[in-house]
Amino acid sequence: MKISLNHLKGMGSLIALLLIVIVFAISSPVFLEGRNLENIIVQVAVIAVIASGAMFVILTGGIDLSVGGVLALAGVLSASVVRSTGSPALAILVCLGVSLLLGLAAGGLITYGRIPPFVCTLGIMSIARGAAFVYSGGIPISGFPRAFRFVGAGEIAGIPMMVIIPVIVYGILYFVLRSTPFGKIVYAIGSNEEATQLTGINTSKYKLIVYGLAGLLTGLGALMYIGRINSGHPNSGLGYELDAIAAVVIGGTSLSGGRGSIIGTVIGALIMGVISNGLNLLNIDPYYQSIVLGTVIILAVMIDQNSQRQRA
């Protein structure tokens, strides 16, 4: 029963998204063009994929601040591998492998080492970012074979991979959260970890998997990112952890865990992308853009909480 209610959540943020779209559609003649809608999705694709992993972590009552640093490290490492070996497959393996390992390391330290998620992932963010700078010497590693860039810059039947990948990722995760025991256990851990443990479920194991999954999705985001810009840079992904968390929270997921829907997170990511794109189209001074974004984050969560209260 609880889970089907969770599925309904995020309707408030849908209303917010529609309102924002209407305002931009009226004020900018080019906003609703197909090409622009595609732009918006391409522009939020990396954040959306990372946010989907962040959402699992938040559902268990945790938080992941490491994603920006992990993205940078996995990005420069795989950029260097593809430059030196010329093998896209190996580079992709390195990118996903490094991110997965860092995610599992965070999960292990949090569950078995009893380090609070905030502190642990903050530390990993800093270590990974530093390692990315050490490894690259601060200099971007650029120029990849076409096959390696496919994930970020390729297209199938005219549809960019940056659109296709998030759709597939969210499709799979929607199914996982709604229809698998794993999804139900993730919600249960966030609602009441002790009670879940008492039913005989090894919550530590599941939390480890969740952090690993978040790491893996960050690695996928890193592949998309460096493929798109054709360069692995130690400075990349700065502040992405906060963008990802913002997308999750705008989408109605509770920061204390146990409540939230994957559709809400898509909407949250879209809201962030639409605002940034729309304000650009409207000539709004860049300095004001972050003020608007902050305001919308707060408003969207307010609308969402109101709509929840009305339903309750």
Place this chain on the structure above:
Amino acid sequence: MNRRTLLSATCLALALALGVGPARADQTKKPLVFGYQVQDLGNQYWVKVAEGVKAQAKEMGVSVVVMDARTDAARELSNIDDMIQKKVDAILLSPWDANSGANAVAEANKAKIPVFVLDIGVSSGDIESLVVSDNLEGGHIAGRYIAKSIPAGAEVAHIQCQPGYVIPALRGKGFTEIMKEVGLKIVAAQSADSQRAKGMDVMQNILQAHPKLSAVFAENDEMALGAIEAIAAAGKSDQVKVVGFDGTDDARAAIKEGRLAATVAQEPTEMGKLGVKTGVAFLNGQHVEKTTFVPVELLTPDKLGK
């Protein structure tokens, strides 16, 4: 009459509320619209370039939209997509680095929008013009100033930015050309990665190896300011003259206080203005040079008025 006033007032209020007042109102006149994609508006240098762009655009009746990449190459690309969507007449681009710039130019080329690159440069793609400080000439200026202020046969040192950075390397090239010309010997040439702290370390090492050093050219002000700290710590401030490059506020203050001998100042505001002028000239069918140089200027205690 009254009703019409009311109507237009309502329209105006609506337009203002939607934040499109000026852009809409001018549409009948079809003014040129430029997009300026700037590297980082958290950095004083780029803020000045953007100010130059806006000031010149206003003077020439060009409407300009500024988008900030905030040091993120992906955001830079997104901004270019947004400009293409906006159908701007020309894109002014200060890329995050030469490679990210190449991606941005590739997008603009596909959309057939002319691109004018302000500083940094791009590694590939078709651009109409590169507007950049005359870095080679700046190196010449620094070299001539040093040659004039130290005795013949004295020892000089050269502190460089990261290997592979094209623009600072031009400054270094100009400097070494003059040293060769006047017969001054560069006894040490080392990289300090553009950073102040590293500039200090590198300077310490150089002083250790060459205690009779008379002058130093650093390819940017940050490293020059680090170098003067090391020289002061060694008690050699009267012996070693340091010349930097950029003309940052810190460097100007150090020159006024007599700690730094001179710097070659770039004119970021002028760069922004020249970018808009070049773009307008191109769209009016005039010929524009592939590279447009922004003049640089030597700043000395005399010029800054101690």
